[in-house]
Amino acid sequence: MSSTGQGRTPTLFAESHDGVLIAYRVHSSGEADAASPPVLLVHGFASNASVTWEGTGWVQALSSAHRSVITVDLRGHGESDKPIDADAYAPERLGGDLLAVLDSAGVDQVDVIGYSMGNRVVSGFATLAPERVRRVVIGGAGPIELFASWDLEEARGVLLRDEPSHNPVIEQVLRPAIAAGADREAMLACIEGVSGSPLSIPGDIPTLFVAGEADPVPAGVRELALEWDSDLVTIPGRDHVSTLTARAFKDAAIAFLAEKSAASEE
Numbered sequence: 001m002s003s004t005g006q007g008r009t010p011t012l013f014a015e016s017h018d019g020v021l022i023a024y025r026v027h028s029s030g031e032a033d034a035a036s037p038p039v040l041l042v043h044g045f046a047s048n049a050s051v052t053w054e055g056t057g058w059v060q061a062l063s064s065a066h067r068s069v070i071t072v073d074l075r076g077h078g079e080s081d082k083p084i085d086a087d088a089y090a091p092e093r094l095g096g097d098l099l100a101v102l103d104s105a106g107v108d109q110v111d112v113i114g115y116s117m118g119n120r121v122v123s124g125f126a127t128l129a130p131e132r133v134r135r136v137v138i139g140g141a142g143p144i145e146l147f148a149s150w151d152l153e154e155a156r157g158v159l160l161r162d163e164p165s166h167n168p169v170i171e172q173v174l175r176p177a178i179a180a181g182a183d184r185e186a187m188l189a190c191i192e193g194v195s196g197s198p199l200s201i202p203g204d205i206p207t208l209f210v211a212g213e214a215d216p217v218p219a220g221v222r223e224l225a226l227e228w229d230s231d232l233v234t235i236p237g238r239d240h241v242s243t244l245t246a247r248a249f250k251d252a253a254i255a256f257l258a259e260k261s262a263a264s265e266e
Contacts, residue, residue, distance in 0.1 A: 014103070015104075017093075020081045020097070022100060023049075023079035024070060024071060024073070024101045027063060031066050033066045036257075038105075039257060042098065042112065043072075045194075048073045049071035054071065057250070061250045061254065065254045067254075070102075070107070074094065077186075082185075090124075091124035091194070092124050093193075094120070094124050095122075095128045099125060109132050109133070111136075112125070112137070113137040115139040116240070117146070119139070126201050126202055127202065135205065138210070139209075139210045139243065139249060140217055141217065141221070142217070145196050145198075158170060158174050159174060160185075207228060209225045210234075212238030213237060213238065214237060215243055217240050233252040
């Protein structure tokens with residue numbers, strides 16, 4: 001484990017099983033509840049931990065609820081390494097990155113909050129090491145993986161040749177990322193590697209779904225929540241971006257993660 005940066009939350013690096021370095025931060029609080037595991041926050045596509053979780057007040061909200069927090073930049077994003085091979089973004093590899101972060105941080109078990117594509121990474125992690133996951137909050141995601149509905153050649157044209165796409169969602173997702181300076185080849189590899197990956201959490205891990213009422217991305221989430229016998233919280237008037245900032249999302253997640261499982265009470 002190595003670190004860079006200054007301040008109270010320096011960037012640390014965990015080496016994944018295939019040699020990729022994964023950036024993460026441990027946000028500790030002197031008032032953290034020692035009886036509760038840290039909360040691992042997993043961002044979505046073309047973002048990073050700072051934008052998704054720090055800038056939207058999630059880290060502060062969890063700290064105020066006396067929870068320690070681990071934020072991670074997924075491979076291909078933020079300060080993490082950015083391989084350009086699609087195979088490097090297979091769900092099991094992405095899940096392995098989270099396991100490497102926990103091992104590097106010396107953490108045995110976590111609660112997890114994922115958002116958007118990050119939930120496919122959470123799925124890979126929970127499938128790989130279910131004993132390391134106590135509870136999961138799935139935000140902004142449903143049974144349909146977004147990239148599977150894209151024409152990958154159109155995405156390739158946008159990213160590598162600056163060609164327009166006929167799909168407005170491809171334009172809406174990729175153009176801001178390009179403007180922000182994201183690595184184009186890494187983004188394409190991520191799209192190709194994640195496309196069609198399942199949303200699957202082992203059945204004995206309690207799971208909460210959260211979705212904005214105006215968000216088309218988690219289509220089918222209500223039916224999936226019923227199938228899994230999980231609760232679903234819908235946020236009125238919120239789309240895919242604004243759901244993330246909603247106080248109602250934070251409150252629902254914090255309350256759910258504060259619940260004790262039957263096993264922990266024995």
